Amino acid sequence: MGQEDDTPRADFAFKPKEFERLNEPAGVPEDAFAVTVPDEKVAPRDVHEILRQNLEHDVRRGWFRVVPGEDLARRRRIKVYCLSLAAIDIPLGAIAWFSGHRDPFPFVCAIAAMAYFTGRLTWQTWFMLTER
Numbered sequence: 001m002g003q004e005d006d007t008p009r010a011d012f013a014f015k016p017k018e019f020e021r022l023n024e025p026a027g028v029p030e031d032a033f034a035v036t037v038p039d040e041k042v043a044p045r046d047v048h049e050i051l052r053q054n055l056e057h058d059v060r061r062g063w064f065r066v067v068p069g070e071d072l073a074r075r076r077r078i079k080v081y082c083l084s085l086a087a088i089d090i091p092l093g094a095i096a097w098f099s100g101h102r103d104p105f106p107f108v109c110a111i112a113a114m115a116y117f118t119g120r121l122t123w124q125t126w127f128m129l130t131e132r
């Protein structure tokens with residue numbers, strides 16, 4: 001209690017807000033980044049008008065002549081889907097139809113197999129589009 005601290009108090013302050021520029025950009029004029037407003041008689045200021053002019057320019061250059069191409073991979077995928085669905089679901093449907101009145105076990109198994117196969121094939125064909 002009786003002893004006083006002999007260390008001097010340190011004065012804390014914020015860093016100065018100004019900083020020294022060591023490498024000034026050379027050769028850049030003062031008004032290089034100034035915004036220029038075009039004359040309305042020369043260039044329109046309406047965004048839709050500008051986009052329409054860009055579209056007309058691109059059409060004149062021939063960019064929007066689109067011809068649909070042959071999508072052979074998609075057509076093959078649809079053909080394989082339909083043939084696989086018919087090859088599996090028709091026999092399973094026949095099993096369910098002919099055995100449904102006598103025995104419930106083959107009927108339930110055939111319907112379950114049809115649902116599983118159709119769901120899995122539909123998922124792989126339309127939602128999991130990977131190239132094999």
